[in-house]
Amino acid sequence: MSAAPLVCSGCGTQGPRYRRGLCGPCALAEDLHAVLDDGQGGIRPELRPFFDGVRRMRNPRAGVNWISRPHVHAMLRALADPSVPVTHETLDSMTPWRSVAYLRDLLMLHGVLPHADRHLMLFQRWLRDTLNGIGEREPRQLVERFATWHVLHRLRRFADRGPVTEKQTQQARDEIRQAIAFLVWLRERGLLLAACRQAEVDAWYAPTPPGGSPMPSCAGRCATSCWPA
Numbered sequence: 735m736s737a738a739p740l741v742c743s744g745c746g747t748q749g750p751r752y753r754r755g756l757c758g759p760c761a762l763a764e765d766l767h768a769v770l771d772d773g774q775g776g777i778r779p780e781l782r783p784f785f786d787g788v789r790r791m792r793n794p795r796a797g798v799n800w801i802s803r804p805h806v807h808a809m810l811r812a813l814a815d816p817s818v819p820v821t822h823e824t825l826d827s828m829t830p831w832r833s834v835a836y837l838r839d840l841l842m843l844h845g846v847l848p849h850a851d852r853h854l855m856l857f858q859r860w861l862r863d864t865l866n867g868i869g870e871r872e873p874r875q876l877v878e879r880f881a882t883w884h885v886l887h888r889l890r891r892f893a894d895r896g897p898v899t900e901k902q903t904q905q906a907r908d909e910i911r912q913a914i915a916f917l918v919w920l921r922e923r924g925l926l927l928a929a930c931r932q933a934e935v936d937a938w939y940a941p942t943p944p945g946g947s948p949m950p951s952c953a954g955r956c957a958t959s960c961w962p963a
Contacts, residue, residue, distance in 0.1 A: 742755065742756055742757035742760055743755035743756060743760075744756050744757065744760030744763075744764075745757065745759070745760050752794070752795070752798075757794075758794035758795055758798075759789060759790070761794065761798055762788070762789050762791070762794035762797045762798050762801075763789040765797075765798055765801050765802070766785055766788055766789050766797070766801060767785070769801055769807055769811060769814065770784075770785055770810060770813075770814045771814060772814055772815070772816055773814075773815070773816075777814070778814065778816050778820075780820045780846060781813060781814065781820065781846060783844045783845050783846055784840065784841055784844045784846045786844075787843065787844040788840065788844075805829070805830060805833055806833055806837070809833065809834070809837055810837075812824075812828070820841070820846060820847065821847070822838070822847060822848075822850055822855070825837065825838050825841075825847075826858075826859060826862070831856070831859055831860075831863075834859075835852070835855075835856060838850075838852075838855065839852065851893045851897055851898050852897075852898075853897070853898040853899065853900055853902070853903045854889055854890070854893050854898045854903070856903065857886075857889060857898075857903040857906060857907070858886070860907060861881055861886070861910070864877075864910065864914075865877060865878055865881070868914065872926075873914070873917045873921075876917060876927055877910065877913055877914055877917070880910070880913050881910055881913075885906045885909055885910060886906075888906070889902065889903065889906055916938060919938060920934065
């Protein structure tokens with residue numbers, strides 16, 4: 735005698751149950767609805783396309799596991815609050831960055847957020863964290879000027895023509911790291927950038943900087959152009 739087919743108590747479909755009589759998609763929808771609850775039992779309209787898209791994912795178990803991660807749960811709960819704007823800027827304030835990048839991709843995929851270049855956004859987040867890691871005000875401002883007026887400006891031109899590549903953002907990171915190293919090198923010799931002359935630039939190029947490649951030519955030029963005192 736064959737056993738009666740299992741039927742989902744949520745949608746009525748036959749097949750394997752995930753938990754408490756629910757199939758995988760219904761279990762995912764239940765968890766997603768709970769984490770996106772706006773405080774009144776509903777989901778804010780801005781997030782409805784995201785909810786509808788994620789709950790239909792091919793592997794609902796993976797979705798349930800993703801939502802259950804504490805940092806993902808916290809990010810989704812924050813977005814569920816009607817007082818929190820669903821914007822790229824809101825995501826920029828969240829951590830960890832890899833999970834934020836994945837959530838951003840999903841929100842863009844389902845039309846909740848406007849499209850933004852992924853590698854450019856990741857670079858901008860890296861740049862913010864890097865600048866915050868420079869303890870002293872003057873060198874931080876100098877690096878920020880160089881990054882904004884030269885490096886970031888170039889990446890945005892690339893983005894206007896097509897997707898920014900990982901290679902392009904890696905080069906940009908290397909330039910900024912070398913710029914920071916150059917300022918440290920000057921300070922170790924009791925020099926400020928405003929007093930830097932061609933002799934110091936030549937001395938910087940003479941040996942290979944510790945732990946890295948020679949200074950990019952653009953960063954050297956910024957001693958007198960990109961970084962006004």
